[in-house]
Amino acid sequence: MGKHKGKCSKKNPANKESLEPEHLVKAPHSFVIHRGNCSKDLLELTKDFRKIMEPFTASQLKERKKNTIKDFLSVSGYLHVSHMITFTETEHGMYMRLARIPRGPTLTFRIHNYSLARDVISSLRKQYVIMKAFQNAPLIVLNSFSGEGMHMKLMATMFQNMFPTINITNVKLKNIRRCVLMNYNTSTKLIDFRHYVIRATPVGLNKGTKKMVQGRIPNLNRCKDISEFFDKAALLSESELEDDTNTQVILPQNLASRGATVDSKSAIKLFELGPRITFQLIKIEDGLMDGEVLFHELVEKTEEEKAIIKKKREEKRRLKEKRKAQQDENVKRKQREKEELKQKALEGIKKKKEITENQRLMALAAAESANTDKMDQDDDDDAEYYRNEVGAEPDKYLFSENPSRKRKAGDNSVRGFKKMRLDQKFKTKFQKNQNLQDVQDIKRYNIQDDKKTFKRRENELKKGQKMFQNKVFGGKFMKNKMAKNRKGKSKGKKSRGRI
Known part of the structure; x- marks a missing residue:
């Protein structure tokens, strides 16, 4: 294209x-x-x-x-x-x-x-x-x-x-x-x-007429009339070239000069x-x-000298042609050698790439086989040690490299569960309310105390009941009710349950 x-x-x-x-x-x-x-x-x-x-x-x-x-x-x-x-x-x-x-x-x-x-x-x-x-x-x-x-x-x-x-x-x-x-x-x-x-100038005309024909502006300062300019005798002298008839010709064509028209007589x-x-x-x-x-x-020069010079010139010419032919041959030879070297270099590069690729694949395969043999040998040693010590065949996946950690569907083993721990803040509050049973007994038997003591104990009882209502499920607390009781108190870090 x-x-x-x-x-x-x-x-x-x-x-x-x-x-x-x-x-x-x-x-x-x-x-x-x-x-x-x-x-x-x-x-x-x-x-x-x-x-x-x-x-x-x-x-x-x-x-x-x-x-x-x-x-x-x-x-x-x-x-x-x-x-x-x-x-x-x-x-x-x-x-x-x-x-x-x-x-x-x-x-x-x-x-x-x-x-x-x-x-x-x-x-x-x-x-x-x-x-x-x-x-x-x-x-x-x-x-x-x-x-x-x-x-x-x-x-x-x-x-x-x-x-x-x-x-x-x-x-x-x-x-x-x-x-x-x-x-x-x-x-x-x-x-x-x-x-x-x-330049061609018209002939057979006086100076005044010639000036007008050639388009030059005449000087009429000494003339009373234009006719006097043409008829005045002092201006009737002809050019010296017009006297020579050899310079006069009749023009067959129009020329670029003014007044040089067809069939007019002009001087060159x-x-x-x-x-x-x-x-x-x-x-x-x-x-x-x-x-x-x-x-x-x-x-x-004589004829002999001319022959010698001619012979030398011929030898010089032949030598020049021979040198030129040799130079052309050298150029072609160098170009051919250059092309051959280029082809050899390309073949060597291609061969080197193939050898490098084969070596890489062989080394990779050898490393994989060695790693597999080593893993098999380690597994065999562990299994043999288990047989010698226990006296029974090991499980299938006991000495595998990556045993599956997922629980099987048919496994009915009992799961253990994590120990639930309370937060330190709530633990302290529970310690303060260790005698809640006494408070209930006091309310049940209607112990007559003074008003201040009774009111204080009643408040402690209410407070202890609210604390028991915030039950613990899986280590998480229901904080929506506690947030209402904590309004108006000083801001602090939010308590979180730990599992």
């Missing part, structure tokens, strides 16, 4: 690919990172290069010192990353590596000089920076990359594949807002890297965004960051 899924799991689809169209998934994505100890300027250059590669790059990527290239490769497949640009810095200079993921090749460039984007923008008289231009990928323009040599073709192909391809039949001109220009200098073998934003202007980079190709490797060197600008 599967786990219960919450609302978030139900809303999110299983695959990330279903969230993006096919043309976005197939577009080349990139990682722009730095490795090793880098200066602040190089870190800033890394961020500017990420800005160029937007929107198909991780602009907020956080890299740490402990991260390796394998860490980025492990997530590149899920994020559709196809290229990796790495900036490094050593004692000899700064380098940029352009690698194709996951199997290469890798191009290494040495950075000769560069200018950051903030420095380029601050140096311009007219600054034109719009954030909407970074919502679409730039247009790549290569110049003079048609030289001889396989390294030139490979370098040009790598630069072209860094950015999405353009389908001329379906392209929308309003989405092309930026361009990247790369110029190769055949004499110095240096590559100039520039980054521009594209470029505003530099930066950064500026000048670099040189140094080395081309077959693999990803490590492999056979296909081209090197500074080092040349």
Whole structure:
């Protein structure tokens, strides 16, 4: 039975690919990172290069010192990353590596000089920076990359594949807002890297009309009427770019710029965004960051040296595969041994439990048998002693362990009864009235005494009669009549009969 899924799991689809169209998934994505100890300027250059590669790059990527290239490769497949640009810095200079993921090749460039984007923008008289231009990928323009040599073709192909391809039949001109220009200098073998934003301005109009078309607010301070603003000769000078016919085009589609409509004549202007980079190709490797060197600008080797290097590389590769296979075998062997030890331990525990249980049962049985034998032996000894002394067989239950103490139903033996004892208080009262018979005789014979003596004796007689009326039954006294006579007297402990 599967786990219960919450609302978030139900809303999110299983695959990330279903969230993006096919043309976005197939577009080349990139990682722009730095490795090793880098200066602040190089870190800033890394961020500017990420800005160029937007929107198909991780602009907020956080890299740490402990991260390796394998860490980025492990997530590149899920994020559709196809290229990796790495900036490094050593004692000899700064380098940029352009690698194709996951199997290469890798191009290494040495950075000769560069200018950051903030420095380029601050140096311009007219600054034109719009954030909407970074919502679409730039247009790549290569110049003079048609030289001889396989390294030139490979370098040009790598630069072209860094950015999405353009389908001329379906392209929308309003989405092309930026361009990247790369110029190769055949004499110095240096590559100039520039980054521009594209803007189209209408031509064939005077300055006043152009301002109104572009939506800018005119300054009518020196004009008496709006017509004077359009007809004034001082404001009829055209832009210097409009004089060059090579920069003028007829637009087949509407552009994002004001006044750039279909079939209108406009001039294309470029505003530099930066950064500026000048670099040189140094080395081309077959693999990803490590492999056979296909081209090197500074080092040349003979065919024999190349064969020796290739042989060493093959041996190194075979040794690596052998070591990897041995490691896999060791892991399986250790896992197998661990499982066997686990089974042995479980069997030993089970066996120990069985032995312990059997020993406990055997000891319990031995103790019970020994106790029974001892009891039988004691009973036999007592019975034998009774026979020898008395000369008759003992009763059946005489020497049993727990003889029954209950009286049998057919037993007619006479029961004895307990001696009844009076309480000490009533015993004293009875001692005082030992001569009650004399009192009765006095009353019977009408002895003539004085009034005080007669009355006293009569009271004693009444008192003695009341005492005899409180009869004793089984050691208990009838206290209801005595409680009436004791009203008004001092409180004391209640008398109880003792059996």
